[in-house]
Amino acid sequence: xxxxxxxxxxxxLARLELSEAEKELFERQLSSIxxxxxxxxxxxxxxxxxxxxxxxxxxxxxxxxxxxxxxxxLSQAEALRNAPKTENxxxxxxxxx
Amino acid sequence: xxxxxxxxxxxxxxxxxxxxxxxxxxxxxxxxxLNCFITLNKAAALAEAREExxxxxxxxxxxxxxxxxxxxxxxxxxxxxxxxxQGIQTTCASKILTGYVPPYDATVVEALKREGAIILGKTNxxxxxxxxxxxxxxxxxxxxxxxxxxxxxxxxGGSAAAVSPAAGEAVLALGSDTGGSIRCPASFCGxxxxxxxxxxxxxxxxxxxxxxxxQIGPLASNVSDAALLLEVLAVKDERDSTNFSLEKKxxxxxxxxxxxxxxxxxxxxxxxGVSPEVKKAVWNAVQRFEELGAECEEVSLPNLNLKHALxxxxxxxxxxxxxxxxxxxxxxxxxxxGKDEDWHTTFSRIRGEGFGEEVKRRIIxxxxxxxxxxYGKYYLKALKVRTLVKNEFEVALKRYDLLATPTMPFVAxxxxxxxxxxxxxxxxxxxxxxxxxxxxPSLSLPCESSGAGAGVGAGAGAGKLPxxxxxxxxxxxxxxxxxxGLAFEQATTL
Numbered sequence: 001x002x003x004x005x006x007x008x009x010x011x012x013l014a015r016l017e018l019s020e021a022e023k024e025l026f027e028r029q030l031s032s033i034x035x036x037x038x039x040x041x042x043x044x045x046x047x048x049x050x051x052x053x054x055x056x057x058x059x060x061x062x063x064x065x066x067x068x069x070x071x072x073x074l075s076q077a078e079a080l081r082n083a084p085k086t087e088n089x090x091x092x093x094x095x096x097x
Numbered sequence: 098x099x100x101x102x103x104x105x106x107x108x109x110x111x112x113x114x115x116x117x118x119x120x121x122x123x124x125x126x127x128x129x130x131l132n133c134f135i136t137l138n139k140a141a142a143l144a145e146a147r148e149e150x151x152x153x154x155x156x157x158x159x160x161x162x163x164x165x166x167x168x169x170x171x172x173x174x175x176x177x178x179x180x181x182x183q184g185i186q187t188t189c190a191s192k193i194l195t196g197y198v199p200p201y202d203a204t205v206v207e208a209l210k211r212e213g214a215i216i217l218g219k220t221n222x223x224x225x226x227x228x229x230x231x232x233x234x235x236x237x238x239x240x241x242x243x244x245x246x247x248x249x250x251x252x253x254g255g256s257a258a259a260v261s262p263a264a265g266e267a268v269l270a271l272g273s274d275t276g277g278s279i280r281c282p283a284s285f286c287g288x289x290x291x292x293x294x295x296x297x298x299x300x301x302x303x304x305x306x307x308x309x310x311x312q313i314g315p316l317a318s319n320v321s322d323a324a325l326l327l328e329v330l331a332v333k334d335e336r337d338s339t340n341f342s343l344e345k346k347x348x349x350x351x352x353x354x355x356x357x358x359x360x361x362x363x364x365x366x367x368x369x370g371v372s373p374e375v376k377k378a379v380w381n382a383v384q385r386f387e388e389l390g391a392e393c394e395e396v397s398l399p400n401l402n403l404k405h406a407l408x409x410x411x412x413x414x415x416x417x418x419x420x421x422x423x424x425x426x427x428x429x430x431x432x433x434x435g436k437d438e439d440w441h442t443t444f445s446r447i448r449g450e451g452f453g454e455e456v457k458r459r460i461i462x463x464x465x466x467x468x469x470x471x472y473g474k475y476y477l478k479a480l481k482v483r484t485l486v487k488n489e490f491e492v493a494l495k496r497y498d499l500l501a502t503p504t505m506p507f508v509a510x511x512x513x514x515x516x517x518x519x520x521x522x523x524x525x526x527x528x529x530x531x532x533x534x535x536x537x538p539s540l541s542l543p544c545e546s547s548g549a550g551a552g553v554g555a556g557a558g559a560g561k562l563p564x565x566x567x568x569x570x571x572x573x574x575x576x577x578x579x580x581x582g583l584a585f586e587q588a589t590t591l
Contacts, residue, residue, distance in 0.1 A: 002465070010465055036408060036523075040479070054485065056477055057483040084427060085437075093440065095440065
């Protein structure tokens, strides 16, 4: 159902480095979990189309906004306190390009 | 163990020294083999307790006036490590958050402090709440206070074990419940746990795993204490856009279950894997409710297929997890090891090192479920099944005041027994996850003990393993399940 290479690719998409042993383990385990998920195929409700009588349930209330008023926020020092690397009051990231 | 109500009365009247109480609890924690806590707040908690005693001694009349209304005055509370506490390390039991000290309190922690509670420390849990046994914690598993060779349940295992009278390591505790993470450990440890209606308690400051499913809720040694803590937690908060203000006042005047209609859904009792002793215990509980004047009947929920619900739950949970956990990159907080290379390589390495196996498995699974071409097959389908589950609960809870089911299909299993087989652990959540899909409230309370334990427990009743009864109510009808739970508890000796 899901091959070792695909597990590696998913790891890349998720920015998650996986060891060879992990890839092998997950290949086996994910296949058995996906087999279980296939119980949903029994349902005949046009479930994989957007337009059916069964509406999907999304969570929460819609369009909740608070009044647009300034309020107290973290100071720069507080915001940076947990950062492993900082420079001149900024978070320091690895290079992007 | 002393109850929260007794602590509040004792501290108010001066019959209890807050400092002594807190001191005794830390003594037990430090002697304990259970591993309930990741981080202790000892110095600050003791100082605060001392301050509390001093304030009362200084001017009793003023003290009464200022503090008389505080609902948790002097009550030592343990907080699950998924909940942010200003100035106290919060790790979610993950290596990736080692050393992270939140700059703010979760709304529920603010509420605890406002009501006079004393924060003991942060409790152990499955890493990022992903587990049913507290074995996926980076800090090692918590043990079941009734049998040290068994798991306490999860993911709020540290919180449940701590409030168990067999441990006595906290008077009250906070847990969080995404698919049973309060109720499962309550069931395995023989304590009371409540998952509130989705939206009743603010999630601001709760480190997100699957935010459309999870709620913070109380764990306690008895139903009244759980109700008291829930009252404190249910405050309106505009920092959580899914928070509803509690307009319906809890109907506290009425007591007992006389005239209540209780449905016992066959699907939850007859499913494969429900152990005979659990089945028997639930039927005995139903009989007790009848003796107390409730009308109970067996019912079938034909549109609630538990296998479908379980699959839908896991698809939704892992999908949300893969998105929520993208924020952990070692940039603003948390683990940052090795030399920086390019952006993607560095973050992939940090996340590979920082997350444990179960978290990785769920991120990969969620990434798969949401990836192009599979969205309709998994995620969208799961959201539709969620609608079916929700509708079925709503219909049933119009006919019945509440539904009674086993919380878990079996008693606490052994450490190491299931951890190697993730699917077998997922299947254990079969009775709790539908409740999260529907967003309705649910209470787990101990109803009986089984004789299956090895007899190596830490405290009284050692060798007997608790069995949990789950009471499910309609949206925002926590008061009904608490009232029924209280009546049951008063009529039961365990």
